[in-house]
Amino acid sequence: MGSKPLIYAYIALGSNMGDREHYLTEAIRQLDAYDNIEVSGRSGIYETEPVGVTDQAPFLNMVLELKISLTAEELFTIMLLIEQNLGRTRELRWGPRTIDLDMLLFDEVRQDDPQLILPHPRMMERAFVLVPLVEVMQMRSPQQAARLTTHLEGLEGKEGVTLWKKI
């Protein structure tokens, strides 16, 4: 990692198969085990209705803040590796998964590379992402958190934005 600057990234975790809480905890542990990744913030865990493919089990969702000295691509490679370690398969888009790791924000980076679009292209439509993101962002970026809260209020009543509960 050497002289790379320290930056903040926000990632979303989701699980709706097997021992969901175990998969979330294990993904956090594996991220934190890297020398150049510090899990510097975490939201609560939310149980949420499945969005997209609705005929599947409820999810547990949460968001992490990471303090890192990696490029976005390096972090993404680690995220894919952890998904593999935890038995993630890609049978159906938006279908059931042991663990899903999505990169929401990487510092101020904006990019259109289809492999890694930043900010995440669907995050602004997803209450299961925005609610925990606002929670974890409150400390470091209160203004950005306030903007996201306003956006979230605009989504109220729309299909697929219902959260069940914080557990």
Ligand SMILES: Nc1ncnc2c1ncn2[C@@H]1O[C@H](COP(=O)(O)OP(=O)(O)OP(=O)(O)O)[C@@H](O)[C@H]1O
């Ligand atoms: N910011 C990002 N975070 C995670 N994956 C991304 C991002 N931008 C683009 N992708 C690409 O999206 C593709 C689909 O990812 P994945 O299989 O996790 O989809 P999904 O979880 O079923 O649906 P969604 O992309 O809507 O969350 C992957 O090939 C990945 O490279």
Ligand SMILES: Nc1nc2c(c(=O)[nH]1)N=C(CO)CN2
């Ligand atoms: N509630 C909820 N629904 C989803 C989720 C998720 O993490 N939570 N992930 C999806 C694909 O990324 C599709 N639908």
